[in-house]
Amino acid sequence: MEPLENLTPKAIVAELDTYIIGQNKAKRAVAIALRNRTRRLRLPEEIRDEIAPKNILMIGPTGVGKTEIARRLAKLCSAPFIKVEATKYTEVGYVGRDVESMIRDLMAVGYSMVKTEMQENLQSEAEKRTEEALLDLLLPGMNKKKPTDQGATGFPFGKSPVSAQNETAKPPAITDGEGKTIEKDTREKFREMLKEGKLEERVIEVTVQKSGMPSFEVFAGSSNMEDLEMSMQNITNMITGGKSKRKQVPVGEARKIIMAEQLDRLVDHDKITEEARHRVEQMGIVFIDEIDKVANRSDRGGGQDVSREGVQRDILPIVEGSTVTTKYGVVDTSHILFIAAGAFNISRPSDLIPELQGRFPLRVELESLNAEDFKRILLEPKNALTRQYIALLSTENVTISFEDDAIQLMSELAAEVNSKMENIGARRLHTIMEMLLEEISFDADEHAGETINITTDYVNERLKDIVRDQDLSRYIL
Numbered sequence: 001m002e003p004l005e006n007l008t009p010k011a012i013v014a015e016l017d018t019y020i021i022g023q024n025k026a027k028r029a030v031a032i033a034l035r036n037r038t039r040r041l042r043l044p045e046e047i048r049d050e051i052a053p054k055n056i057l058m059i060g061p062t063g064v065g066k067t068e069i070a071r072r073l074a075k076l077c078s079a080p081f082i083k084v085e086a087t088k089y090t091e092v093g094y095v096g097r098d099v100e101s102m103i104r105d106l107m108a109v110g111y112s113m114v115k116t117e118m119q120e121n122l123q124s125e126a127e128k129r130t131e132e133a134l135l136d137l138l139l140p141g142m143n144k145k146k147p148t149d150q151g152a153t154g155f156p157f158g159k160s161p162v163s164a165q166n167e168t169a170k171p172p173a174i175t176d177g178e179g180k181t182i183e184k185d186t187r188e189k190f191r192e193m194l195k196e197g198k199l200e201e202r203v204i205e206v207t208v209q210k211s212g213m214p215s216f217e218v219f220a221g222s223s224n225m226e227d228l229e230m231s232m233q234n235i236t237n238m239i240t241g242g243k244s245k246r247k248q249v250p251v252g253e254a255r256k257i258i259m260a261e262q263l264d265r266l267v268d269h270d271k272i273t274e275e276a277r278h279r280v281e282q283m284g285i286v287f288i289d290e291i292d293k294v295a296n297r298s299d300r301g302g303g304q305d306v307s308r309e310g311v312q313r314d315i316l317p318i319v320e321g322s323t324v325t326t327k328y329g330v331v332d333t334s335h336i337l338f339i340a341a342g343a344f345n346i347s348r349p350s351d352l353i354p355e356l357q358g359r360f361p362l363r364v365e366l367e368s369l370n371a372e373d374f375k376r377i378l379l380e381p382k383n384a385l386t387r388q389y390i391a392l393l394s395t396e397n398v399t400i401s402f403e404d405d406a407i408q409l410m411s412e413l414a415a416e417v418n419s420k421m422e423n424i425g426a427r428r429l430h431t432i433m434e435m436l437l438e439e440i441s442f443d444a445d446e447h448a449g450e451t452i453n454i455t456t457d458y459v460n461e462r463l464k465d466i467v468r469d470q471d472l473s474r475y476i477l
């Protein structure tokens with residue numbers, strides 16, 4: 001993956017092109033918005049603070065790639081990115097998640113992103129320490145180094161989830177000079193065996209510390225709950241030293257547990273938090289899907305809409321720029337980029353409250369897809385449906401190949417069904433494809449070793465009657 005600074009708008013579009021057919025306007029808009037973030041960061045501070053991101057509203061019928069664009073953007077984005085559904089939030093005061101939690105979630109994404117990066121550099125040090133810890137566990141009571149000293153970790157309350165200790169109940173160490181060399185030799189022998197993977201199955205006891213109090217999620221209505229959770233956790237740990245559990249595991253698994261713990265101890269959590277907050281504030285992207293579902297039509301009204309409008313009102317200050325308290329500190333949302341998307345087939349963008357409409361000045365419309373697009377969608381994307389089925393069946397030693405004309409016919413049939421019934425966009429291809437290959441998928445075992453050619457005749461045979469019979473296709477396709 002390229003670092004974001006190297007991704008020009010053209011490169012971003014090219015990357016999206018490998019998965020999404022067409023929709024060039026939408027791709028360009030997100031590419032420019034993304035690039036403007038890196039551009040802004042190169043400016044002197046006075047100007048930088050003045051430049052607010054232009055939030056984007058993606059409008060388009062169902063199944064034409066809105067969510068797909070977001071998903072792919074997330075993959076190529078080394079910026080903190082989160083995709084949320086507008087419908088999962090409720091107005092403050094109602095039961096459910098408040099909209100501020102999207103920023104808390106984004107911050108959590110940023111945190112783990114930075115943590116992973118920092119831990120990559122600490123890998124070899126952590127490996128070294130893990131090896132020592134494993135040797136300590138394999139050879140209890142032996143003369144040991146203590147490279148995993150608690151004091152150096154910045155964790156006064158033993159917050160890290162796991163610790164490999166066998167401090168208690170160790171046999172008395174042999175202390176005379178001769179004994180020590182024997183111990184040393186043994187330790188080195190074990191080290192060698194460990195390195196050669198000969199001890200992977202040996203069972204040792206590690207102490208796993210339980211952390212987290214998940215039940216607090218219930219109270220997510222208040223933004224300060226996560227802080228409270230944090231402090232409660234610290235208090236509990238202070239009193240109990242963390243709930244810990246002894247566990248018998250093979251060396252192979254113990255290594256993973258200890259390694260994770262060592263990495264956790266080695267990183268500087270304050271530094272991660274600081275860097276993560278910086279990244280979230282400057283480069284963070286929130287993709288709000290299904291925004292149309294919280295838009296009211298003025299002519300409908302009803303109790304439910306009150307809460308939906310409340311959600312829109314709650315989103316306003318966040319999009320505009322405000323501060324949100326997270327367990328990693330206060331996050332300023334002024335420069336976070338928001339991309340909202342919706343099909344708007346029942347409601348229209350103008351049904352959103354005016355203030356919110358104003359916060360999404362860039363409108364891009366996604367086009368509905370035709371037979372020509374379907375053909376390309378079936379063939380070109382890296383994860384194209386044809387490739388998926390070919391791969392799936394290859395695991396049973398069945399080779400299928402699609403003739404060009406057959407693909408053409410399938411695309412036309414998909415477009416036909418979409419126009420005659422509901423237009424569900426590219427999702428129609430999934431049902432068509434599933435129907436087409438249903439028999440082969442079921443009988444794959446009988447066809448092992450064969451090559452099956454999907455021809456127009458085959459497509460006709462499997463699909464034509466269904467497509468032509470409206471009643472049938474309503475249920476099947």
Ligand SMILES: Nc1ncnc2c1ncn2[C@@H]1O[C@H](COP(=O)(O)OP(=O)(O)OP(=O)(O)O)[C@@H](O)[C@H]1O
Pocket residue numbers: 019020021022023060061062063064065066067068069342343377381425426427
């Ligand atoms: N332009 C496209 N190119 C390639 N694949 C597409 C395209 N549009 C849609 N698809 C495929 O169709 C499926 C549905 O697309 P997606 O989830 O993006 O729909 P959407 O626009 O978000 O619709 P909705 O409004 O219902 O959420 C996905 O599997 C996606 O891969």
Ligand SMILES: [Mg+2]
Pocket residue numbers: 066067068289
């Ligand atoms: Mg979608």
